[in-house]
Amino acid sequence: MVAQQPRSAGVDAVRAARALACFCAAMAAAGMSAANAAPTVPTAANLSRLSIEELAEIEISSVSKRPERLAEAAASVFVITADEIRRFGATTLAEALRLAPNLQVARVNAHSQAITARGFNNSSANKLLVMIDGRSVYTPLHAGVFWDAQDLVLADVERIEVISGPGGALWGANAVNGVINILTRSAADTAGTLVDAAAGTSDDLLTLRHGVRFGDGGGVRGYAKHVRGDNTERADGAELADDWERTQAGFRADWGWRQSAWTLQGDVHDGEARVPGQPDRDIGGANLLARWSGRFGDGSTLQVQGYIDHYSREQPGFFSEDLDTVDIDVQHQFTGGPRHEIVWGGGYREHHDSTSGGALLAFVPADRKLKLANVFAQDTIVLAEGLKLNLGVKFEHNSYTGWETQPNLRVAWRPNGQSLLWSAVSRAVRTPSRLDRDFFVFIDLAPPYSGTLLGGPDFVSEEVTAYEIGYRGQPTPSTSFSVTAFYNDYDRLRSVEPAGPDSFVLGNGVEGRTSGLEAWGRVQVHERWRLGAGVALLRQRFAFAPGSADPGSPSAGGNDPEWQFSLRSNHELPNDWTLDLGLRAVDALPNPSVPSRVAVDARLGWKVQRGVELSLAGFDLFDERHPEFGAAPGRSEIGRNVSLRLTWTL
Numbered sequence: 004m005v006a007q008q009p010r011s012a013g014v015d016a017v018r019a020a021r022a023l024a025c026f027c028a029a030m031a032a033a034g035m036s037a038a039n040a041a042p043t044v045p046t047a048a049n050l051s052r053l054s055i056e057e058l059a060e061i062e063i064s065s066v067s068k069r070p071e072r073l074a075e076a077a078a079s080v081f082v083i084t085a086d087e088i089r090r091f092g093a094t095t096l097a098e099a100l101r102l103a104p105n106l107q108v109a110r111v112n113a114h115s116q117a118i119t120a121r122g123f124n125n126s127s128a129n130k131l132l133v134m135i136d137g138r139s140v141y142t143p144l145h146a147g148v149f150w151d152a153q154d155l156v157l158a159d160v161e162r163i164e165v166i167s168g169p170g171g172a173l174w175g176a177n178a179v180n181g182v183i184n185i186l187t188r189s190a191a192d193t194a195g196t197l198v199d200a201a202a203g204t205s206d207d208l209l210t211l212r213h214g215v216r217f218g219d220g221g222g223v224r225g226y227a228k229h230v231r232g233d234n235t236e237r238a239d240g241a242e243l244a245d246d247w248e249r250t251q252a253g254f255r256a257d258w259g260w261r262q263s264a265w266t267l268q269g270d271v272h273d274g275e276a277r278v279p280g281q282p283d284r285d286i287g288g289a290n291l292l293a294r295w296s297g298r299f300g301d302g303s304t305l306q307v308q309g310y311i312d313h314y315s316r317e318q319p320g321f322f323s324e325d326l327d328t329v330d331i332d333v334q335h336q337f338t339g340g341p342r343h344e345i346v347w348g349g350g351y352r353e354h355h356d357s358t359s360g361g362a363l364l365a366f367v368p369a370d371r372k373l374k375l376a377n378v379f380a381q382d383t384i385v386l387a388e389g390l391k392l393n394l395g396v397k398f399e400h401n402s403y404t405g406w407e408t409q410p411n412l413r414v415a416w417r418p419n420g421q422s423l424l425w426s427a428v429s430r431a432v433r434t435p436s437r438l439d440r441d442f443f444v445f446i447d448l449a450p451p452y453s454g455t456l457l458g459g460p461d462f463v464s465e466e467v468t469a470y471e472i473g474y475r476g477q478p479t480p481s482t483s484f485s486v487t488a489f490y491n492d493y494d495r496l497r498s499v500e501p502a503g504p505d506s507f508v509l510g511n512g513v514e515g516r517t518s519g520l521e522a523w524g525r526v527q528v529h530e531r532w533r534l535g536a537g538v539a540l541l542r543q544r545f546a547f548a549p550g551s552a553d554p555g556s557p558s559a560g561g562n563d564p565e566w567q568f569s570l571r572s573n574h575e576l577p578n579d580w581t582l583d584l585g586l587r588a589v590d591a592l593p594n595p596s597v598p599s600r601v602a603v604d605a606r607l608g609w610k611v612q613r614g615v616e617l618s619l620a621g622f623d624l625f626d627e628r629h630p631e632f633g634a635a636p637g638r639s640e641i642g643r644n645v646s647l648r649l650t651w652t653l
Contacts, residue, residue, distance in 0.1 A: 053084060055483050055527050065164040065184040067383065067393070068173045069336050069346050077393060077415035077425035079473055079487035079521055081105050081537075083163040085188075090573055090583045092606045092620030092646065094201055094208040094230055097150045099157060100183070101587065104523045104537020104569050105167040109589075109631040112639040113232045114247035114276045116150040117632050120167040120181030121491065122517050122541055123561035126632070130179035130433055130465075132170065136187055136268065137332070138292050138310050141177055143354045143373050144324060144366075146436035151276065152286050152314065154251055156210055156226050158197055158650070161188045167521060168489060169469045171431030172395035172411030175377055179431045179467055180491075190214055190257045191222035196653050203620075203646030206232040221258035228252070234277075235639035236628060243639055249274030249286075266294040279637075281321055288314040303337035320361050327355040342385040349378035356437060366441045367458075373402045373437075381411075389417040403435040404464050422476040429471075432464040439497065439509050451554040452499055452507055459500070459509035468492045484524030491517045496545070496560060498553040512551025513560065517543045531575035538568045556594065562632070564590035564599075579610040595634035602626065614652045621645045 053061070059074040061084075066076040073082060083102045093099040097116040101108045109117045111126045119128040129146035132139065133153070140153050163185050170178035199210040207230065214224030231248035253270035269291040276284045292310035299305070309331040317323040334348035354373040358366040381395035393413035400406050413427040442458040473487035498512030523537035542565065545557035567589045574582040585604040591597060603625050608618040621644070623629065628642040 053086070055477070055481050055525055058082070058084070058525070059477055059483060061162065063162075063164050065166050065170070065182055067346065067381065068334065069344070074475065074477070075415070075417070075423060076475075077391075077413045077423070077427065077473075079105060079167045079471065079485070079489070081165045081167075081485075081523060083165065085158075085160055085162060088157050088160055088163075090581065090606060090608070091585070091604075092583075092618060092622075092648065093157065094203075094206055094646070096154045096157065096185070099160075099163070100165075102571075103163070103165040104567075105165055105181070105521045105539060106183075107539075107563060107567065110639070110641050111632045112243065113235045113245040114151045118148070118150060119561070119563075120165075121489070121519065122543055122563045123180065124563050124632075125561055127438075128561070129436065130177065131181050131183065132174050132178035133183045133185070134174075135185045136266075136292065137294065137308055138290060138312065139330070139352075142314070142326065143356060143436055144326070144358075145438045146177055146433055149286070149314075149316065151247070151249070151274065152272070152288060152316075154228070154230070154249065154272070155185070155187065155270075156197075156199075156212055156228055158199060158210070159187045159193055159212070159224075159226070159255075161186045161192075167487075168427070168471055169409075169411070169429040169431035169467060171409035172397050172429065173379060173381065175379075175397055175399050175409070176375075176401065176407065176432055176434040176464075179433050179465070187255065189220075189222065190224045190255045191216050191220050193224045194222055196651075197226075198651040199648070201646050201648035203644050204233075205642060205644040206230060206646070208648075218258060221256075223254065223256040225254040226252060235641060237638070238630070238636060238640055243279050244277045245279060245639065247274065247276035262298040264296050266292070268292050278318065282319045285317045286315065288312070301337070303335065305336075306332075306334045308332045322361060322364060323359045325357045329353050339382075344383040345381070347378075347380040349376070351376045358437075360443070363444065363446055365443050365445070366437055367443050368441065371437060371441065374400075375402070376400045391415045399434075401434045403440060403462075407432050407434060407464055421478065422474070424474050426472045427469070429469045430466065431469070432466045434464045435462050442509070447505075448507070454503075454505040454507055456499065457502065457506060457508045459511075462497075462509055463495060463511055465496050465511070466494050481527035482524070483526075484522065486520070486522040488520050489518065493517070493545075494548075498547065498551055498557075499555060501552050501554070510551070510553075512548050512553050513545055513557045514548045515543065515545035515557065517541065533573045535571045535573075536569065538566065540566050558594070562592045562594060562597070564592060566590045581608040581610075582606070583608070589631075592632070597630050597632060600626070600629050600631065602629075616650045618648045618650070619645070620648065 061073045062070040063073050064070055066078040081103050087102055088099050100106055107119050107124045111117055115126050117124050117126050119131050123130050127145045127147045133148050140148055166182040170182040174182055193214040194216040197212040201208040210228045212226035216222045229250045234242050234246045236242050251272035255268035257266050271289040273287040278284050290312040294308040296306040312328040314326045330352040332350035336346045339345050352375040357370045377399040379397035384392045386392050395411040397409045409431050411429045415425040417423050439462040440458045444456040470490045475485040477483045493515045495511035496513035498510045499507045500510035502508040519541040521539050525535045527533050547553055547557050570586040572584040583606040587602045589600050591599040602623045604622045606620040608616055610616050623643045628640040630638050630640050
């Protein structure tokens with residue numbers, strides 16, 4: 004890629020060097036300020052609510068579907084904390100995910116995002132499972148996530164657990180390359196009133212939330228959030244009509260009695276966006292979730308969860324969809340003697356998907372009912388002191404391919420209390436979506452596909468066998484790091500096969516291998532200064548399987564950088580000031596070609612008084628605008644954004 008774009012690479016290298024120099028200079032200046040401050044001066048708040056040691060003690064649930072310490076989780080998992088989200092200054096959920104070094108996040112235009120883990124990125128990436136408080140936001144239309152329809156009050160987020168690597172043995176289909184589990188705070192922890200308002204050069208935000216606490220640990224809160232974004236521009240400076248706005252409201256209630264706990268929560272949202280050259284897009288939806296969990300006298304636990312979800316997307320004359328989902332899930336955890344900890348359960352999900360097409364595309368049949376049933380079990384076995392074996396499997400039945408099996412084996416060894424060495428072998432599948440089976444495009448495609456495109460009636464599940472080895476350590480009380488190497492073997496990936504002289508169908512004619520390295524760490528340089536860094540390396544090799552006649556490229560399923568790097572610095576300054584700096588560097592994308600980019604972000608915050616914070620945040624400060632995804636010359640270029648924000652809690 005460097006040889007193909009020598010001039011662009013040179014410019015990017017100079018830009019990167021300048022950005023890194025400015026970033027380091029700012030960190031050094033702030034670091035000296037923090038170091039010169041008297042250590043006895045009281046701070047309004049700690050650098051983070053959690054120290055490096057406390058971060059290792061965070062209880063997560065995404066790796067084993069049961070609470071376990073982050074330090075003992077045998078997976079490549081990064082936790083985005085509530086304080087990191089606040090100090091980043093993002094206004095939407097999708098932007099907050101840039102904090103995870105094991106995710107690829109790129110803006111396609113003003114309102115669309117391309118987000119994935121370990122490759123295959125595009126605006127409809129389909130190998131990443133995303134959940135919000137246990138509710139899957141996967142769509143059976145294309146097996147991915149519509150990010151313009153997913154948001155919440157970021158101040159209510161307790162943590163975001165980001166796992167890169169397969170999670171199919173516990174979470175099922177589509178947990179192929181990773182899992183994002185977003186968990187919000189209990190209503191009892193958000194009592195009081197929150198007003199969060201931001202005005203920026205590219206977007207605006209207004210959030211209102213009020214909560215009350217009752218009884219012994221119970222509470223209820225309600226909220227409303229409105230966010231809007233401005234148009235983007237092309238490389239020639241022409242403005243693209245892709246501005247958008249979105250309004251969301253909801254509630255959450257938590258209460259308990261004896262050894263039981265209940266949660267009831269729901270949201271409703273409505274939004275619209277302009278799409279260049281097409282009718283305006285309207286999206287909307289609502290969901291309601293209920294969860295009960297109980298602990299029994301023998302220490303076992305049982306959880307029952309159910310939710311209903313309605314989603315609609317309408318673009319008159321082009322495409323529309325109404326999706327209704329009903330889901331119920333049961334999970335039981337118990338110990339089987341001194342050496343076994345067992346989690347098992349099952350669930351059932353039903354989608355009612357109704358679509359209408361236009362002159363360009365349609366889904367046939369227009370309406371379809373899809374059913375998904377599963378049962379899973381996992382046993383964590385203590386082999387010796389500090390050595391555990393994790394065996395898990397999920398059996399899942401879907402409406403397209405019937406039963407699918409997704410096994411998992413993990414070994415974890417803790418030679419001491421500060422380190423963990425782990426390895427895993429997993430199989431996961433991506434089951435067919437409506438796009439794979441029912442999609443019809445009525446216009447001729449661009450070369451080399453000269454003809455129309457149809458869904459493949461014989462399309463089967465894509466599959467991966469993944470091999471991972473990782474190490475997580477805390478060599479000192481103020482330092483922690485994680486490193487993971489992986490090798491993924493993919494089979495039956497999506498291809499476009501000739502079906503006649505003027506038509507093509509979707510098939511399973513691509514196979515491939517990917518390998519890479521993920522590493523990140525945090526260090527408490529000083530009582531008032533914390534640094535964090537992350538890097539992700541990815542190598543991909545794809546080829547057409549024997550018998551495939553696809554005339555295109557086998558790597559057309561995604562557009563991914565070979566490397567990305569991030570660096571963050573968080574300072575507590577005297578007199579209740581905070582300074583947060585971030586650097587993000589991403590390698591060029593191959594096809595369509597997108598230049599490498601370096602972005603520097605900064606946020607300056609001031610706690611005016613108890614419960615009142617004023618902040619000024621800037622994103623992409625040294626670049627007026629740049630593309631992150633898509634093909635030139637019509638693609639969006641993302642511009643610099645500076646935002647003034649007031650957060651008031653009482």
